[in-house]
Amino acid sequence: MKNTKPIYIIGHRNPDTDSICSAIGYAHLKQALGENVVAARAGKVNAETKYALEYFHMQQPLLLSDLYPRVKDVLLDCKIVVKQHDTLRQLGEIMRDHDLRSVPVTDSKGILVGIVTVSDLAKRYFQELGMANLSDMRVRYRDIIAAIDAKVLVDGIESDFIQGDVRIAAGSLKTIKAGIKENDIVLIGDRHDETIIDCVEQGISVLIITGNGRVSADVIEAAEARHMFVLSTPYDTYTTARLINQCVPVRRIMHENPVCFKPMDLLSDIKGTMEETHYRNYPVIENGRLVGLVSRDELTMPERDRVILVDHNERGQAVEGIEEAKIVEVIDHHRLGGIQTSEPIFTHAEPVGCTATIVANMHWQQDVDIPAPVAGLLLSAILSDTVLFKSPTCTPYDKKTAERLAEIAGVDLKEYGMAMLKAGSGIGDMTPMEIAKNDSKEFQMGDYHLLISQISVMDTKEVLGLEPQLIEAMTTICEKEGFDMSLVMVTDILEEATYLLYAGSPKTLIGEAFKKDASGTHVYLPGVMSRKKQIVPPLSEAVKRIKEKE
Template sequence: MEKYIYVFGHQNPDTDSICSSIAYAHLKKSLGEKNVIPVRLGKINKETQYALNYFNVEPPIKMDHIKPQVLDMNYYPVHSIYTVDSVKKAWDAMATSEKPMIPILYPNHRLAGVVTISDIAKAYIALTENTVLKDKKTPFVNITAVLEGRIIQGDYPDPYVKGDVYTTATIDKDTKLTKNDIVLTGSSETLIQIAIDTGAGCIIITGVDMDTPDVVIPKNTKCAIMFTECPFFKAVKIISQSIPVENLITNKDVVKFELDEVIDEVKQVMLNSPHRHFPILNKKGQVEGMISKRHILDIKKKRVILVDHNEQSQSALGIEEAEILEVIDHHRIANVDTQIPIHLRAEPVGCAATIIGKIYEEKNVMPPKEIAGLMLSAIISDTLLFKSPTCTSQDRRMAKRLAKIADVNINKYGMDLIAAGTSVKGLSARELLNIDRKVFAINGINIAVSQVNTSDFKTIFDMKDDIKKEMEEDIKKDSLSLAIFMITDLVLGGSEIIAYGDNMPVIERAFNLSQGENSIFLPNVYSRKKQIVPQITKSMQSI
């Protein structure tokens, strides 16, 4: 069973989160790591989509949470037993797997039902009539499989058994049968002749050495002849096990689970069920395997690598239940807990992609043009084309190198990228706040800071009432002390700060906001990380 490593950035991902996830997953695979895939925790914004389209890269798949799921259990695979397969084949599969139950599949691999050892035992007692193969619409090939036989001449007239089953002990020389009937006999010439003279459609000769058969078949015999090594009485005993196993399915309303179901929910159902084993299905409804109650104790946590964040409140839902392998970030170190030592790389640069670009260099791996272009896009976005105070000489050096590999002009491409992300027309207040929203835990309280880069102040201020409503809703829903919206305009050269919440005095002290006011323009302020969060932290500590 494949075990993936998921690489992702923060919730409400920006260009750095998406592009760094893709770039680092590519690097890990280049270094020989298997099953590493980039994922995202939210919607892709316009700016990021522009970069993906420009460099022709598919967006990462979206994950809603990182909680343990059924697919994280060490479930066991199952034998593919289909509705037309014989009861004996199902029995043998259960014996091989040492499991008391086996799922039965339709031809499209979807679940038809389950069969237990008890079901087979009960049915075996009842399978005594010589009409049972006909009544249960048994494929003729099932008989060959069950008896481990071989047709050595002729053909049975139909794919399914259409007649009754006899033995030479139940007929005499004058018995006449139909071409659909079947006769089991020993290997003596006399018994074989009696069976053939009945006119049956198939004669099964038992006790034959299949390697060196010493059986005389009369000339001009037209019916089908099958040889089997099974002794006569064993063949009589087990031939009824040729019936399709679907006849034993008594309950099609089976307790089953899908691979993406969360363990916490599955656990309760399993513990309350009288059954011990349960089929698991994929999204197409096809059977992937089986789990038992003991698997609840054997769950492998999802393995993850965090880029562009390290705060639990900004990460995937259920991150506390995952196994964090690495963190690569350019923000403050916060509160993501790990159970084992991990590789942590945090540097005071303007972008996580700058760090990842350095790792490419350190590992002597040349990023492809597309990957270089995405890392360049992340640096341009996070540093606002090098105008943000968070921008360092390392960001500029890395951007120049990546631009050469990606074969783009930094300034031209950078302006086009930023322009693609600054349009806010058609967006709702909720979408605006979620473009780049992070929640910070500072001194024991939660603060949300959303940021949007745009030159269209008018459109946003026309929506101020809706924005206020959504921010106040966030405060209630997420138990926030403050909700802050940061509207950054490169042309005007600063950011407008809008704030609501119970701790407005913190914002008033941090940014000299007049009491009773909820917004202020801050010249030369571009960075949430370096110019907003530190000021709020300092203001709170002065209380």
């Protein structure tokens, strides 16, 4: 089967400008090459990235909070439904014609009101419910007329629903008259006119002549005087009775309040319900409306989402549920973090300052023009990741690429870069927890599981003034999310330095890595601006040295 679902191009959790803009840029390249891709993000857009998107009039990518299989991934189309006022005869025909074992029931507005199964239909007949109770079932006259293919000889009362019981005129006249009451529906075959007229005079509401029997003018005249129906059907009395019994509305036998799911329900969450209820199909609803079905038979092997990772390649940094997806490409500028795939994939990794540098040059290498707005976003990513080329991660290749992108985007590189960095440098109304998780990435270094976040500011005083609250939030992260340490880089763009805040243990890891007194809650690191080049490598080496000393 040909894949119809798009490939998602997505950056890391708690995305920065490079993660968002590279996803958009690479999606443009792939789309230009005819591939079905969608740019996505794994978290909230920060202030800096928002500024870039708004400046170049670009929409935020699709938010994917996780990639766990959901009901929408196995949703079956449901074109066949019945309305609650449809008859059992109509239901039976639908089930037979489409080989169905269950059918959802909706009201006139398309709102799901129940579900009916083959066993429900069979039970109606096994119970041998007599026709005498059809008035309690709210059976409509028009449904009877349609079911028995009747010709209306006399158009009767205006009421929609039958009011009496259904009787078969059999036996002697005395027996017939004794069994008939006012407003009943009477089935009668080949009888003398006086017998038929006697039935009419009992005050019945409908007279049904079976087998296309003869109806005299006297009968017609008597019926018209009493404003009752006279119907003629080609079926014999037995068949007519069976057909009338099928005029019961579906709502009388359906299951009300059926077990339903929603498109965004996790498959792992609904399996237990399926095991408890043992139905074959379950309605899927959104805002009360039926949008499809989910079948227990097709639940085991949903089509996996396909993803392209940009600006990261480590499972701990990837969107939740990445293990349930199929990674088809990686475009990155970081160290290789050991992510595993089931088969060979395309990987493009370069030791440059920004993933957007790689994405921009992939456009040019394949002779794909970059529109001004996309060029502006790729430029924004480079300026952000290299901190206006001040970061030690910046290469001449990044600068050359940025200059070319600035020309395409029609902006002054330095002026725009300063405005963008300034827009993202304040903490605004960010909470201590949001600061502690800003642009965060997970790292597994030996036995230690670390979360390293970064916030770049023009003035560090505002952030450092919240140090006690930040340390508290970072400690909570360690305790509740299973990290050994939480680190936050408070990077001063103008001073080109970083205050590194830390919580958790072992603090000796900080001291060993940066040769500083780590007994407090932060160390000052002049000249440090890059997590990738100036924080992660010293920490990794420190872990090795600590291990050797044990």
